[in-house]
Amino acid sequence: MKKVNFVLNFLFYSLISVLCLLLIASVAAKRTGNGPGYIFGYNTTLVMSGSMLPEIPVYSLNIIQDCDFDDLQVGDILIYKSTTGINICHRAIESGDLGGKKYFVVKGDANNYADAEIVTVDNYVGKITKTLGWTADIFSNVIEPDGKTVNKTKMLEYMALLAIIVSATLGAICSCVKYAFVKLYGLCSNKRNNKEDNLDGVQSEEERSDRSPNGCDKE
Numbered sequence: 001m002k003k004v005n006f007v008l009n010f011l012f013y014s015l016i017s018v019l020c021l022l023l024i025a026s027v028a029a030k031r032t033g034n035g036p037g038y039i040f041g042y043n044t045t046l047v048m049s050g051s052m053l054p055e056i057p058v059y060s061l062n063i064i065q066d067c068d069f070d071d072l073q074v075g076d077i078l079i080y081k082s083t084t085g086i087n088i089c090h091r092a093i094e095s096g097d098l099g100g101k102k103y104f105v106v107k108g109d110a111n112n113y114a115d116a117e118i119v120t121v122d123n124y125v126g127k128i129t130k131t132l133g134w135t136a137d138i139f140s141n142v143i144e145p146d147g148k149t150v151n152k153t154k155m156l157e158y159m160a161l162l163a164i165i166v167s168a169t170l171g172a173i174c175s176c177v178k179y180a181f182v183k184l185y186g187l188c189s190n191k192r193n194n195k196e197d198n199l200d201g202v203q204s205e206e207e208r209s210d211r212s213p214n215g216c217d218k219e
Helices: 003-029 136-141 152-209
Strands: 044-045 061-063 078-079 087-098 101-107 124-132
Touching: 044 124, 078 101
Parallel strands: none
Antiparallel strands: 044 061, 061 124, 078 087, 078 124, 087 101
């Protein structure tokens, strides 16, 4: 049983270590071009305007993919860095070639006109692959109407709730791993014990066969 506890503790602390490493890596991720750092080719961004409604709600969290510029197509939702230094998230509605360089014309779904700036490989940031619309309700309660400041009280409440959810999830995962390992360990132990019992039975039969009917060993 000591071996079982040792392995379970090892698995638990390994899981915690991996999570910590992923957290550190996401913070220290190397920036690429105009975009943020990417972890396994992905990152997140918070959309602060309604130019992409109803596809992307205001204050919703979105998944960015570090997609190669040459692989982009009309219809993709792109993020580019404008000349003002702000990242813009709009849909590609047209593509073209300018001096041998590919470009996209983009437009917000809720806007009447296309953007004045075109998207090239030079100002391209990333491609939106997934919108977590349900996060809009959460962040709309945390971010103040000016879009620049955060409601610290609400933020602490959500952080506490998140900590509880993460702890419960980790606990459930560890419990499942422990249950599965104990079952597997018990199954292997039973098989080994049965094998040893069978060997003992075979050896006993051989010993009895080596003895004569009167109980003496055969010459």
